[in-house]
Amino acid sequence: MNVMNDSPRRKELTRQAAQLFVQEGFDRTTVRMLAEEMGIKSGSLFHHFRDKQEILAAVIEEGTENALGIARAALDDCDSDPGSRLHAMARAHLETLLTDRNAHVVALYEWRRLDAPARSHLSHLRDAYEALWEEVIDEALAAGLIRGDRFLVSRFVMGALNWTVRWYDPDGERTPDELARELVAMLARPAD
Amino acid sequence: MNVMNDSPRRKELTRQAAQLFVQEGFDRTTVRMLAEEMGIKSGSLFHHFRDKQEILAAVIEEGTENALGIARAALDDCDSDPGSRLHAMARAHLETLLTDRNAHVVALYEWRRLDAPARSHLSHLRDAYEALWEEVIDEALAAGLIRGDRFLVSRFVMGALNWTVRWYDPDGERTPDELARELVAMLARPAD
DNA sequence: GGGTCAACCAAGCAAGCGCTAGTGTAAATG
């Protein structure tokens, strides 16, 4: 019944929604729970979002955009050799999985709760992110740093990284940088 | 209000429930939808299962038990060198991901919908399965076939394999055997 | 100092939810 811009207020509400979606899952999170977490009444929620689905889309959109930004920045900042670039991407991936953990967990678990238009829009964003990965992996393959099929390797690597949300403890001993280094070490062939 | 054994009837109902849980997600699948899929009325459902949660637990339990069985059989049947055993485990994992795809997708996505008692019981089953993996990976590390930290390697490998449910097309060109071979090739160090 | 507008609220509707109670019935069991 009203605006659906990206006001700062809406950004903050989106962040809070992400937390609840992680705790409870999208379907079990009611608009009343969301409103209470936000400190408003359930009716007021629909001033900021058209419907419940739009909140989900907003959460996932922000997470994916942040991931894209971090990955691009990391690639700009690193050395140009394939090993460094592979490590930079893996590290960026793990870092965004930490800083925007809630949004990414929601994206991983609740993707199929999106309606068709939102899914179409967001899958373009995700494709842009995955294109970055395939580029870096192509370079590593061409340089002989790793071996295998480019399609399979990129899927295997993304799987290994995304799976970390299941077991990685941010308060534990290992840093994202270490994890990224271990992953690259596991894949890389010894220098000729 | 009645039995909760594992009759053949219940097995069949469990299989059908798994399909719906994949299509719609656990929370959005209503007992009325389940009953219709099963060809009975919603009230009759509670003759076979205590409540909706128990259906979810039954689905996941069967999938995990099958995975364990297939993995054990694969290990019994293969050569004793670490490369063969690694390949056998990966292949078994991919095969059960195919034959019991619905159950495994449910286990991956809806695990957190389980109540505490069911989760406790099923996590023991899952631990038994993961122990098989760690054993095989330890052998490969000891033999120098792969390198890295045993904890990290096993997590990365499981992640890569489980992620296949997102992109693998069973009707496509690649067989589980090929995929497993590619994965092992990606990880294995060249023979000394 | 009247007008604008984002932000919020109280109240509630229509639909759908998991689950229960009580009954019917055909086959198996004594």
Add this chain to the structure above:
DNA sequence: CATTTACACTAGCGCTTGCTTGGTTGACCC
């Protein structure tokens, strides 16, 4: 033949759901 068992049915209770409606508030603006 009498009883039990397994499975299915009808009917609906009590509650929650996403969302709407109609209205109030208070900060800002010319």
